[in-house]
Structures are given as C-alpha cells and as structure tokens.
Amino acid sequence: MAIKFGRPLERVRSVPAEAEAPATPLDLAVRPRRNRRAEWSRRMVREHVLSTDDLIWPLFVVDGTDVRTPVASMPDVERLSVNQAVRAAERAAKLNIPCLALFPYTDPSKRDNDGTEALNADNLVCRAVRAIKKEVPDIGVLCDVALDPYTSHGHDGLLHDGVILNDETVTVLVRQAVIQAEAGCDIIAPSDMMDGRVGAIRSGLDQKGFGDVQIMAYAAKYASAFYGPFRDAVGSSATLTGDKRTYQMDPANTDEALREVELDIAEGADMVMVKPGLPYLDVLARVKATFGMPTFAYQVSGEYAMIMAAAKNGWLDGDKAMTESLVAFKRAGADGVLTYFAARIAEKLKKGGA
C-alpha cells in the first residue's frame, strides 16, 4: 500500500520565513506524533520496559568491620566490609533486585604471582557470600571467576615469562569456582576469557555435587578502556602490567563474539554476557537474535563514571541519562543488566518514576 506523505518538500519550504503558520494543514494521513501526544498514550505504545527484575547489582567488598570506603573514580560507589555488604544485600532484597555480583578488594599483602588467595576458602569474597546467604538467603549471589583481584600483576590468569598460560589457568579457575560454590555462590561468572574454561568449570562443579550452580559466561568480553574505574575499585590498576589483549577481545570484532558465545553455550553456559555495555549494543543485539539465550549486558565502571562525572559537572541530567542508558539495553535485547546504578534505578522504579 502506498503511503501518502503529503506535499512535496519544496512546497513547504516555499512558505516565506516571516509568514504566519500555514493556514492549510499538511495533507498527512500518517502522523507518528499522535501516539506521543500524552503520557498515557506513550506508556501504552511503549515497546520495552525496564523492571527491577532486570538488575544485577555489583558490590565491592573489603576487609574490616563497618568500613565503607569511597571509590574516587566511581562517585557514590563504596567498598563495603562484609557486614556492610550484608546491609546492602538487605536493601537490594527490599528493592526486589534479584541478584548481587561480588568483587573483592584484596589486601596487597595477600596478592602474589599466582593469585593463590583465590583458592583460600576463607578469602574475602567467600566470607561475603556466606554472610549474605545466611542473612539474606533469597537474594541471588554471583561471583566472578578470574585471578585479577588476587595476582600481584593484575592479570586474570597465570603469567609466566610475559605469557598468560591458558590451560594451567583453567585448572586454577575450576578450583576457584568450586570454592565459591562451596561458600554458597549461586552463579559462577567466568570473566577471564581463557579458552575452554566454561566446560572445565561445568564439569568441575558437577563432580563436586554443584550441578545446580548456574554459569553466566562473560562470553563476549572486550579488551576495553572502560574497565579503568573497576580496576581502581579492586586495586588492580596500580599493579597491572601491560594489557589484556591476548585474552580479551578486540573491540573491532563482532563475528568473533558470536563464535565465543557459541562455544560457551556448547560448553554449558546457562546465561551469556556481553561486556562492556553501551559501546557494544550491536554485539548484544546480534548475540540475542542469534542464540536466544538469557543474555546480559554489563554496564561497566567506565560507563557509570562517564554519566556520573558529566552529571556532577551539571553537563547532563544524571537521572535521565541513567534511565535512558538502561532502557537501551532492553531495546537491544538484554534480559538483564549488571549496573552500578541498580539500587538507584530500583528506587526510582519503586516510586513509579522511570
């Protein structure tokens, strides 16, 4: 059917600038603005809706009691001692946020070349998991599997003679995953990008009786500049030697992302993730459309920092930018988002404001 779009543009342009509004309305049958006229109508035709069910809230944990230390590059984000992380978990549960992601700031004295603290069943993240699952049993807890919070060089894997060793690292990651599962972690999230780690972790968990522990694979994780503030928060930016480009993906690639995701699904991932978020919405959309898996986006620390920094300067409306950025993930096909805004957007959604 031919759609009548009205008179040719020249006729419209020919109206002199100083003339009054054209007396005759444009002859338009199709007027997209009709549906946008009122708030009730905009709500009615809205295609994508963000809900608290879509949120995973990353928290940074630190040693001590009643400690809350600010992270300079992430305004309003603090490292929390375990008892404070429990308070945050209670707040999240009240806000109906389904899941937390825990990241430890490991004391530098406990970091070494091989990240052995990762295998200490009583390490900070394991203590945090146990405390949260005890006090707030109905909230999901996700833990990263990677060695970077524990290595003196800040890499996610074992580093020998300047090379990250894949298979040796995977052996350690399997043990790390089992230790986290023993602490009560619900979702294991390998963020290291070693080849074959999802399959190895799956069978390691199954062998130890953790067949119900889920795996959310950081399936398409890029070597990104947007992780900078996170590395400040976990204390690895000062010590990181070199970069992570031999294991994290080249930002120029998308077909490769599909191959990575396909492998992780074949190896047993229950959910997949694309990371970072906003700069990679095209990847997210392709992953969701291709595999139809539960697909998550990580709105990473640098994305958070950009919005917060601009808002603090009065350069944009932080609240609106937060909401718009989060609904963009839904539009691109995400089933959920890991975001440092989780509690803030959940408060807003609760008030009916987003």
Ligand code: PBG
């Ligand atoms: C560790 C890890 C990183 C992030 C999550 N897990 C940093 C990195 O890979 O260097 C980044 C999260 C963020 O920036 O918010 N493997």
